Amino acid sequence: MREMGLTAQNIERRRNFVGLDSDDSKRIVRIQELVEGHLEELTSVFFAFLGGIDEARPLLGNRDIIEKVRLLKKEHLSEMVRGEYGTDYIEQRVRLAVVYSNAGLASRVFLGAYHHMLRALGVLVMKHSEHDPMAGFESYMSLKKVAFLDIGIIVDVIVFERERVIRQQQEAIRELSTPVxxxxxxxxxxxxxxxxxxxxxxxxxxxxxxxxxxxxxxxxxxxxxxxxxxxxxxxxxxxxxxxxxxxxxxxxxxxxxxxxxxxxxxxxxxxxxxxxxxxxxxxxxxxxxxxxxxxxxxxxxxxxxxxxxxx
Amino acid sequence: MVPILKHGKFLIASIVSALTDQDLIQLRDELANKIGQVRAHGVIIDVTAVDVLDSFATRTLRDIARTVKLRGAKIVLVGIQPDVAFAMVQLGLSLDEVDTALDLEEGFSHLRRGEERSRHAG
The missing domain is CATH 3.30.750.24 (STAS domain)
Structure with missing residues (x-):
């Protein structure tokens, strides 16, 4: 976290970028119970998508990893609708992103899976609020801000992890080039x-x-x-x-x-x-x-x- | 204020804090006097604790070196830190006229080597 400069200040800025504020939290909490009730189903959508994709093999091939990731993903979903998006939330995102990155999951594949899950989430929310579609839509739009906050973090982590290798190699070259x-x-x-x-x-x-x-x-x-x-x-x-x-x-x-x-x-x-x-x-x-x-x-x-x- | 210590035939001036220009000039004058008083053969100026040597300090150190030489003693500057040395060459300050040594111990052996050499020559 610190290496990437994810300070409380930076997180605040990230929230401002996507326009996430306390009103959004209130609107999201309204659908908390609904989402909590469908955690398993929504998680399955995410992994079902990955299951059909060659690039995701390294992640899905390992039983230990997949168990861990499923657990983290479920945790993610339930945290997503809790209305708290501070340092703890970001820390969880980084942890999950590091697992993705270590398993070699490309950001484009992740984005696809995440989008599928969000769509399923949207359908769920809209169905639930047939009597007041406007409120449902608002809740969903607020949730989308959170989703974009997540994407920002996860893509940054994946890029950062990849650059870490480059940085290490540069360091090695530097040391090799000036032996005393x-x-x-x-x-x-x-x-x-x-x-x-x-x-x-x-x-x-x-x-x-x-x-x-x-x-x-x-x-x-x-x-x-x-x-x-x-x-x-x-x-x-x-x-x-x-x-x-x-x-x-x-x-x-x-x-x-x-x-x-x-x-x-x-x-x-x-x-x-x-x-x-x-x-x-x-x-x-x-x-x-x-x-x-x-x-x-x-x-x-x-x-x-x-x-x-x-x- | 820089204390000047006497050790055998040698004088040691250890600069322990950031020096004002005035301090440096005072050091120069005191050293010039003291060499005569104690009949010193060599002077060691220790800058281990100094973290910056600007152009004025460098010029004054060079003047001190010239003065000491004219008073018939050898001088060696010891303890320049890596960062200070690097900053000095970046500024184009090379202190060509002044002998240098790694630390106090090296400074002593440098002066002693000089003494032996002149004894052999004489």
Missing amino acids: LQIRERLLLLPIIGVIDTQRARLITDSLLRSIRANRARVVVVDVTGVATIDSKVANHLLQTVTAARLMGATAIVTGISSEVAQSLVGLGIDLVKFNTVGDLQGGIEEAERLIGYRVIQTTDNGAAEHMKEA
């Missing part, structure tokens, strides 16, 4: 791959700064081997990242600037004297180790050393 790796105590590696735009540069800088703090890093190797082109904008982003790292007391070493990129940077007249650059990632890591005070010693004599000797 610790390769030694106090030494971080930031491999940048792909296109850097303003938003991504921000994320990269942000996660780097946080990692510097968390890992107490002294040196950061920024590897741009995977960045195909560096224009003045990207260079500026990189410069900002490097400067921000320095403000936090970490030295940044930029590696992997290819010859084409180097030439184009020089051609663009971009001054990168502030960059501490080393040719490739290996060299960058070696330089970083030297800065921190590591010395790497080979302990076993392997093939590479043999080869060197022979040469």
Whole structure:
């Protein structure tokens, strides 16, 4: 509820959209007893419609779900005519909608079923008020406002649930795209791959700064081997990242600037004297180790050393 | 008011609250005096608790750094928060002239490394 912004204020607004007020509640309560008497029948209309539709299979195929949904639907109908449309009512709607959404029920299918049920409800009301058709019609029209309030909620929930998956994937992509790796105590590696735009540069800088703090890093190797082109904008982003790292007391070493990129940077007249650059990632890591005070010693004599000797 | 603490040959100024421009200028003057009084070799300015460094603060910090250097001491600025660092580069403030370190501890080891180096050189 909170995630979707369904506050008391928002619910009030939703009621205003469909024009639902206390007069409507009074008119609806008049038919409460009638509807309560036909709950089973009206619920059946809803599910009978779904039964004839292929798209509704996932919902109707599972016995547990269908029992639960029938119960919730009956509850819905009886709540619908109680005349109270506050937070509790909306909460129930959201709960039912989440069940629909989890069962993969499309909004268009739901709308069909709901419309069938409303029609049956209308017929019921009109039959009942033969002596005063005007009053019956008014009650029904008020009920329709509630129905539209419901539809608004349910469609929103279905859309929101579907977007949740997209949001999760976006989050995953974002996290994957800016890994900051610790390769030694106090030494971080930031491999940048792909296109850097303003938003991504921000994320990269942000996660780097946080990692510097968390890992107490002294040196950061920024590897741009995977960045195909560096224009003045990207260079500026990189410069900002490097400067921000320095403000936090970490030295940044930029590696992997290819010859084409180097030439184009020089051609663009971009001054990168502030960059501490080393040719490739290996060299960058070696330089970083030297800065921190590591010395790497080979302990076993392997093939590479043999080869060197022979040469 | 920023208290200036003495620790061995080093002075530590820890900025704990939002500073007015006046406070910064006062800090600069006091530091300049105190370095002479206690014959300090190094100064650490700790901004861990500061959540914004604007252009005036940055410029004053740079002036403090220059003053301290002229008085013959090393200076290191420690504890810039990630958000502050990010905001500063966005504003184009880079504090190139001032050495920086992650926190107080790093600041000390930075100054000590500097001392050792100059001792070797001398």
